[in-house]
Amino acid sequence: MDLEAMAAALTASGRYRVLTKLEPSAATPPPSGGDWRMGLFVDVETTGLDLVHDEIIELAMVRFYYGLDGQVLGIGETFQGFREPSRPITPEITALTGIDEAIVRGQVIDPDAVRDFAASAAIVIAHNAAFDRPMLERFSEVFVTRPWGCSMTQIDWASEGADGLKLVHLAAQAGFFYDGHRAANDCAAAIELLRRRLPVSGDFGLARLLSAARRATWRLRAEGAPFEMKDALKGRGYRWDDGSRGAPRAWWVDVGEEALEAEIAFLRAEIYQRDVDFAPRRIDASDRFSARI
Template identity: 60%
Template sequence: MNLEDMAQRLEASGDYRVLRRLVPRRHPHLADGSATRIGLFVDVETTGLDPVRHEIIELAMVPFTYALDGRIFAVGDAFQHLRQPAEPIPPEISAITGIDDAMVAGQTIEPAKVAAFAAPAALVIAHNAAFDRRFLERFCPLFTRKPWACSMAQIDWAAEGHEGLKLAYLAAGAGFFYDRHRAENDCLAAIELLATPLPKSGILALTRLLAQARPPTWRIVAEDSPYDRKDQLKARGYRWSDRPGPAPRGWYLDVDEAGGEAELAFLQAEIYGRPVQLQVTRIDAYDRFSERC
């Protein structure tokens, strides 16, 4: 009996669940002549969380060809490089990523080569795009001109039965595991998830992601809202922002176009108790997750 047969017997018993090592599929779906676009999944490993103070130490980009309905036809070869930062890599970062100073010594990533590799992409995707985009825009200006999507934030994983948003948790929920926290492996695991039907709806994960990424949203900032209303705002899904940028300091919520008027009416009636003029900003995939909004 081979290992796969043993795994199937264990699963059939109802007492075991078997995770299989990810074997990346080069052609998750068969091409059928449909119109296609080039997607680019990216992942960075860095010396910390702040794109102003910290640096990229590893970058991976994996291109893939997809149909407009979310089917992935082909996964290309990765761009994967290490980079030596100006300061030693903190021990806690090495513990997480497995990348130490000896591995990156003398290594560089040329922004021009990054730009050339990423140029054909019609869409850039990351798992936590709010993190990766801010680092990559500082490193290579091309990424400021690309539309972005986030496989973590723009798919309702909880509604599909998943209990966490980390890539490793989602992979385990989909029945596989992989060697984590190296950029190329993370990209390939995420692409596999995007090419797989979601467990409850049966819709391809990339299909759901594209549906969320394409339309614009509207960011409403409840600037100077009463302090004693903060719990009410949090319960409604508002998040606090005080980071530098064009947006004012305050509680904010992103809504679709249809929900904007209702949200403004709620704020005036329940939060401010009077008519107010609030900042409402249109955000699309070209700006979403960037430092510009």
């Protein structure tokens, strides 16, 4: 039976949505000419969500090539490895990742091999870079020196009709599914989203991400803000820093340069209700998402 014809008929009926399985792409050589860059998509599985104490148990990195217009031109090599952590993997993590003690027993990820694989990337991207970057910076210095982007937060998925930010949900809304529980498959699915045009704007997903990554933002920390103002800060998009990374505890937000003065005015008028000096920190792709800020 002609499966493609069947899928087309089901879709045309208006009563069904058919998802296509994402098949792995064979690695291709870099483009032979033109102005292009190499990107690196990364994903880690870990023993938990603590950025200081939990450990990487799987790392996948997939190279891809792109033009300066943000169009993905091809997929390169994949690096994938497991690592045995210093303490047992919990049943909850096994249920979430599919990784158990038998898979990682005796496994080591070579930091030198990771460094060599990532060193030539013009940008490193993850789906939730605020988690992956701190984890990887602890593992290898190469991730400290690379610019970073985030496919989850640096594309306005809501304006493109998405109703969630999880990779599996974005893939389904784009019309495909993939085998989960493997970091390399997550990388491949995310690159597929970035290589497609977004459904509303028509822009390439990667072009939209690169545009956001190239813009500088400013971090404002509302240190010593009155406790009773926490709901107002949360409602405006501020996040809480509990001080576990070494900075004083405070609410913080990142804003573009065009919104900086208005945000300072809001803090003075609505939160502190007095004149307060601030020292905003400029953030760009070289340090964005890092635990160092």
